[in-house]
Amino acid sequence: MAESELLSVHGLSKKFGRVITADDVTFDVHEGEAFGIVGPNGAGKSTLLNLIGGVIDPDAGRIEFGGRDITRLKAANRAKVGIARSFQIPRPFVDMTVFENVYVGSSFAGGTRGQHGYDRAYAALETTGLLSLAETPAGQLRLLDRKRLELARALATGPRLILLDEIAGGLTEKEIPPLIDTIRGLLASGVTVVWIEHIVHALVSVVDRLMCLAEGRILAIGDPHEVMRSPEVIEVYLGTTFDIGEGRAS
Amino acid sequence: MSVTLSDSTAANRARVQRSTRASLVGLVVSIIVVAALAYGPYAFLSKGNQQNLTTLFIYIILGTMWNLLAGYAGMVSIGQQAFIGIGAYGIVYAADILGLGLWIGLVLALVISGIVAYLVSFLAFRLSGGYFAIGTWVIAEVIYLITTQFDTLGAGAGISLTTFRGYKPEIRIAVVYWIALAAVVVAVAVTYLLLRSRLGAGFTAVRDDATAAATLGVNVTRSRRIAWVVAAMGCGLAGTLLAMTTLNVQPGSVFKIQWTAFMIFIVIIGGIGTIEGPIIGAIVFYALERYVGDVGFWYLVILGIIAIAMVLFLPKGLWGLISRGGRLQLFPTGLRLATPLATPLATTTSSPTSGTPPTTSAEDL
Numbered sequence: 001m002a003e004s005e006l007l008s009v010h011g012l013s014k015k016f017g018r019v020i021t022a023d024d025v026t027f028d029v030h031e032g033e034a035f036g037i038v039g040p041n042g043a044g045k046s047t048l049l050n051l052i053g054g055v056i057d058p059d060a061g062r063i064e065f066g067g068r069d070i071t072r073l074k075a076a077n078r079a080k081v082g083i084a085r086s087f088q089i090p091r092p093f094v095d096m097t098v099f100e101n102v103y104v105g106s107s108f109a110g111g112t113r114g115q116h117g118y119d120r121a122y123a124a125l126e127t128t129g130l131l132s133l134a135e136t137p138a139g140q141l142r143l144l145d146r147k148r149l150e151l152a153r154a155l156a157t158g159p160r161l162i163l164l165d166e167i168a169g170g171l172t173e174k175e176i177p178p179l180i181d182t183i184r185g186l187l188a189s190g191v192t193v194v195w196i197e198h199i200v201h202a203l204v205s206v207v208d209r210l211m212c213l214a215e216g217r218i219l220a221i222g223d224p225h226e227v228m229r230s231p232e233v234i235e236v237y238l239g240t241t242f243d244i245g246e247g248r249a250s
Numbered sequence: 251m252s253v254t255l256s257d258s259t260a261a262n263r264a265r266v267q268r269s270t271r272a273s274l275v276g277l278v279v280s281i282i283v284v285a286a287l288a289y290g291p292y293a294f295l296s297k298g299n300q301q302n303l304t305t306l307f308i309y310i311i312l313g314t315m316w317n318l319l320a321g322y323a324g325m326v327s328i329g330q331q332a333f334i335g336i337g338a339y340g341i342v343y344a345a346d347i348l349g350l351g352l353w354i355g356l357v358l359a360l361v362i363s364g365i366v367a368y369l370v371s372f373l374a375f376r377l378s379g380g381y382f383a384i385g386t387w388v389i390a391e392v393i394y395l396i397t398t399q400f401d402t403l404g405a406g407a408g409i410s411l412t413t414f415r416g417y418k419p420e421i422r423i424a425v426v427y428w429i430a431l432a433a434v435v436v437a438v439a440v441t442y443l444l445l446r447s448r449l450g451a452g453f454t455a456v457r458d459d460a461t462a463a464a465t466l467g468v469n470v471t472r473s474r475r476i477a478w479v480v481a482a483m484g485c486g487l488a489g490t491l492l493a494m495t496t497l498n499v500q501p502g503s504v505f506k507i508q509w510t511a512f513m514i515f516i517v518i519i520g521g522i523g524t525i526e527g528p529i530i531g532a533i534v535f536y537a538l539e540r541y542v543g544d545v546g547f548w549y550l551v552i553l554g555i556i557a558i559a560m561v562l563f564l565p566k567g568l569w570g571l572i573s574r575g576g577r578l579q580l581f582p583t584g585l586r587l588a589t590p591l592a593t594p595l596a597t598t599t600s601s602p603t604s605g606t607p608p609t610t611s612a613e614d615l
Contacts (some may be wrong), residue, residue: 053465079467093458095523099587104455107448110469115263117448119445122264122587134587153466179343 276580324457329386337489363486521567
């Protein structure tokens with residue numbers, strides 16, 4: 001079976017002043033795949049998701065989604081064609097209830113009006129375990145529930161591709177396995193996942209392929225274990241005092 | 251081939267409650283009050299009281315519109331007097347100068363307010379936050395200055411509304427009163443229905459976090475533009491009513507920034523972000539103006555002190571106090587999930603109000 005590309009990124013570049021956060025980035029994500037992204041702080045991981053989600057515009061390059069050029073598409077319209085996003089630092093609508101937060105996703109990007117929109121929002125709350133907090137103002141949620149809300153809102157849009165930005169960051173070891181189950185459930189239902197995470201063991205246990213970014217550039221891409229074993233990745237990602245057996249330490 | 255969540259859980263219908271017993275009572279009481287007010291001129295309302303109530307209705311419309319704009323859509327404008335002026339001049343121009351009469355003149359004044367607001371939005375929306383606020387003020391001043399350049403509009407000297415010529419004063423006062431009553435009902439009802447719609451959820455989402463709203467499919471600019479144009483038309487409506495009550499439109503009066511200051515005051519004392527708040531606020535403001543307004547300079551000082559005290563000690567306004575922090579809602583705009591736990595899969599014992607999420611379910615995040 002030939003793998004079809006759902007997301008294609010060609011030569012994407014973005015500078016903020018003199019800081020290069022994406023430098024000629026090119027990669028594909030296949031339909032139904034779980035694609036992980038790692039990299040040290042400031043590598044441009046979140047910027048990459050912002051570019052794909054349409055939150056910021058690239059200086060150069062092209063983004064295709066489902067065979068269609070979406071480089072000029074606004075964020076709201078990317079959400080409507082099926083790209084959903086969770087933010088690293090949760091961005092709840094603080095004065096709306098959890099249910100209303102999720103309904104925004106199901107009714108706008110998801111395009112489901114009225115009862116269908118309610119049902120979709122309800123299902124997203126069920127999947128993420130937030131149902132008991134449905135009536136709580138989102139501003140009152142603690143961190144774990146804010147993260148869940150990010151995921152629930154993204155799910156409610158009925159995405160083909162979901163971009164997760166450190167969804168496990170700040171969670172305890174006990175809280176991570178259920179999260180992984182939820183993400184596996186998403187994959188099983190056919191959703192494609194692009195997932196940035198610092199908690200590497202969680203990431204590697206789920207993703208089919210892994211990409212390592214540093215200073216806006218792709219350092220390595222491919223099999224997760226091979227990527228994590230490659231010397232460049234170890235040096236750049238894990239830090240400077242690491243002796244990897246070839247006498248290279250810095 | 252997008253995957254929808256509802257496919258797997260189609261059996262679970264979310265029951266959403268959009269009205270409560272309080273809101274039904276609110277609706278019934280509102281209808282009775284409006285019916286009584288409509289009948290008033292035949293029975294218990296003197297000419298003076300009809301004029302007083304007309305003024306109150308104008309305040310309610312203004313407060314409701316600023317609340318829609320700032321309270322729900324998060325756009326703090328201090329230039330709404332532009333549209334009061336446009337409404338006032340618009341009805342004089344359309345009804346008298348074009349000779350279209352009162353009714354068509356009224357509608358046309360609203361259309362003009364909306365068109366100007368739409369065009370101006372392309373300029374104003376380049377700014378955000380405090381810059382937007384100042385920008386709207388500058389735009390209002392420019393519109394004021396442009397208006398005074400036209401001789402047909404009386405230049406800077408003002409112009410009279412003559413469409414009521416031939417009406418007996420008591421008839422005219424009653425007609426204006428009824429128009430104002432209809433206007434306040436329309437303004438509040440339109441705002442209420444708008445906020446209950448999907449669009450209303452979009453307004454609040456954009457207010458709370460525009461970036462997150464955009465990534466969930468809300469067209470941020472379009473959403474803001476709708477709120478802006480509706481609020482402008484509401485202020486235009488108040489402007490036409492002002493022209494009808496004073497019968498004379500003075501540029502320095504209809505375009506003065508105090509109008510926006512009053513709107514803010516009304517919304518703050520009543521309670522921002524609620525339908526009920528600006529109505530209460532307008533009543534309080536009207537009463538203050540009526541009974542304290544003649545102390546001159548000190549009146550403004552008193553208004554200022556009240557506003558500061560409200561912000562510090564009662565940020566949700568008088569309605570926040572009456573509604574016990576939002577528990578009583580006569581005009582609910584939110585979505586209440588009536589069956590949060592009607593799922594056969596849920597094995598946990600959490601209740602809708604408990605703060606603890608289930609911890610053992612495999613469905614958990």
